[in-house]
Amino acid sequence: MLMMNEEFLKACRKEENSFVPVWYMRQAGRSQPEYRKLKEKYSLFDITHRPELCAQVTKLPVDQHGVDAAILYKDIMSPVPALGVNVEIKTGIGPVIDAPVRTMEDVEKLGTIEPQKDVPYVLETIQLLRQQLEVPLITFAGAPFTIASYMIEGGPSRDYHHTKAFMYSDPEAWFLLMDKLGDMSIAYAKAQIASGAQAFQIFDSWVGALNAEDFRHYIKPVMNRIFSELRTEGVPLILYGTGARHLLQDWNDLPIDVIGLDWRTSPREAREMGVTKALQGNLDPSILLAPWKVIEEKAKQILDEGMEEPGFIFNVGKGIFPQVQVETLQRLTAFIHDYSSEKLG
Known part of the structure; x- marks a missing residue:
């Protein structure tokens, strides 16, 4: 194993840091010229099904x-x-499902995941990366509500009308769906952790709609079950979503670290x-x-607030998008x- 920079893991555990660790959601991908060149030849699913290529894409922003920290390149x-x-996965749209899940019968038909058989390429990529990285590897899954929203809507949505209508009108089918997606999240997460993941993040990107x-x-209830099951795996657990300020106290009740x-x-x-x-x-x-002066000012404000207590990791509030320059991220990281090292020193 290579020498490990553990500042990210220390922050997850609320231990003292020598500097504030940083990683960026969607750091591997659209903002990188090397990645855009790869995408001319390979789709997202193509890349994730080729462990050596996927490891290369995951590691690129670290270098x-x-x-x-590195975050495994894949889709929720x-x-x-x-x-x-x-x-x-349609370019410019996102995940598209041609036969949405809309009835109890649809839910009952859903199968179960066997990670070693169904996603061996994900597990192989994790194993490869653990041999290559000098920083911790974060892997992830989508939360049941967010995955359900794609399955029920048939793709991305702004209002989640079908999802909420299903939830309100057929709670029995809804809770069965939550149970099945909860089981999938747990099995999928445990397999990733067993393969070498050092932290696990659940993206509940759209739960703020509730x-x-x-x-x-x-x-x-399903989120509590997922995190309670993963608690024994011994890696930091992170929960993230957008527009979820009104849920923060409830999130704080869950058995998570970050x-x-x-x-x-x-x-x-x-x-x-x-x-x-x-x-x-x-x-x-x-x-x-924005101009660098603005970026620096905003970053300084976030750092000053973050460093008021141990346990802070700098990140963006939503994923990096294609127009962001590599040089900007390099300068911001530095x-x-x-x-932070000056302030904490």
Whole structure:
């Protein structure tokens, strides 16, 4: 094994850091010229099915930006075909499902995942990366609500009308779906951790579309079950979603280590709301197109608030998008390391 930079893992555990660790959601991908060149030849699923190529894409931002963690390159929908659901990732759209899940019968037909058989390429990529990386490897899964929203809507949605209607009108089918997706998340996560993942993040990207009462009734039980099952695996557990400020106290109740914030809630605000977990976030990625002086000012503010307590990881509040320059991320990473090490030193 290579010498490990453990600052990210220390922050997850709320231990003292010598500097604030940083990684960026979607750091592997669209903003990298090398990746765009690969995409001329390979689809996302093509890349993820080739472990050596997928490891190369995952590792590229670590080498290029100097970040303190790698996140496995794949899509949250990667395990869904194992359930018998046909998913296509369409450029410029996202996951598209030609036969949406809309009835109890549809839910009952869903299969189960056997990671070693259904996603061996994901596990092989993790094993390869553990031999190559000098920083911790984060892997991930989509949360049941977010995966369900794609399965029910048939693709991305702005309002989740079909998803909410299904949830409200057929709670028995809804809870069965949550159970099946919860089982998938647990099995998928455990296989990734057994293969060498050193932290695990659950993306509940769209759960902010629900109010807190509905989250507690329809979603929180399955999230509690997933994280309780994974608690024994011995790796830090992270939960992230967008527009979820109103759910932070409920998230703080879950057996997790880190809460990922979007740009709507600052680290200080989260702590004032009673959040006691380690925090990750929360630069608005749009700011990365602004002049450097603005980027530095915003990053400094986030760092100053984040460093008020141990347990802070710098990140963006949503994924990096294609127009962001590699040089900007390199400069930002260096600034985060330099500024925080001076303050913490």
